[in-house]
Amino acid sequence: MRRVFLFLLTLLLVSSPAYGGLFKESVEFADLSQLSEEGLQSLKDTEFDVFVAEVRLAAVKVTKDLAQDDLKQAEKGLDKERLDLKAAKAEYEAAEAKQEKDRMAGAETMMKKAKEATKKAELLVKWKSQEAKARKAAVDRAKLAVELAEATRDLARVSRLVEEKVPSASKYSLADWENKVKKTDEKYQKAMDKEKREALEAEQLKAQYEKAAEGKVSL
Numbered sequence: 001m002r003r004v005f006l007f008l009l010t011l012l013l014v015s016s017p018a019y020g021g022l023f024k025e026s027v028e029f030a031d032l033s034q035l036s037e038e039g040l041q042s043l044k045d046t047e048f049d050v051f052v053a054e055v056r057l058a059a060v061k062v063t064k065d066l067a068q069d070d071l072k073q074a075e076k077g078l079d080k081e082r083l084d085l086k087a088a089k090a091e092y093e094a095a096e097a098k099q100e101k102d103r104m105a106g107a108e109t110m111m112k113k114a115k116e117a118t119k120k121a122e123l124l125v126k127w128k129s130q131e132a133k134a135r136k137a138a139v140d141r142a143k144l145a146v147e148l149a150e151a152t153r154d155l156a157r158v159s160r161l162v163e164e165k166v167p168s169a170s171k172y173s174l175a176d177w178e179n180k181v182k183k184t185d186e187k188y189q190k191a192m193d194k195e196k197r198e199a200l201e202a203e204q205l206k207a208q209y210e211k212a213a214e215g216k217v218s219l
Helices: 002-015 037-041 044-097 101-163 167-171 174-213
Strands: none
Touching (some): 044 101, 101 167, 101 174
């Protein structure tokens, strides 16, 4: 009996709002308490899957925040390079006005370097911006992974209530839960496809930036 109590406590923790569970749509614990110990133990895998999905969601949220920080830094770098380019142009114009040939040549060199640095900074911003989009898509996909895990968990709960002929099982529609799992899985698959597309584009922009940074392509 102690093990049954501990498992019910685990169900409560996994399903609580603190873990993002859809508690209001879940199966009532009063009904689950009517299951045999074997029945409760059979639910462990689906309960744990929800926990794992929640942890993975937390992880991708961290990478999303890091990607946003990288983007902000890249944008700051681009602003700096644009200011340097503006200063180089101003220096060239000032030298040209006085027809100072040596000064003009030096300013022209500075301007060329500033243009190259600005183009590289622009490519970096494009890459980091797309990477941020890919990370957001990962979060959206991970949220749906949690929903799918929760729906699968609740389907397993209802299925067990029906299997053990618990009287309150009639409160739940097995077909409804099966349909919910199916629809959530369809949304999850679409979100996963979108994440892959966004990530692939980010990888392509990364490769483009790295080639430019190494001077392998003309800017």
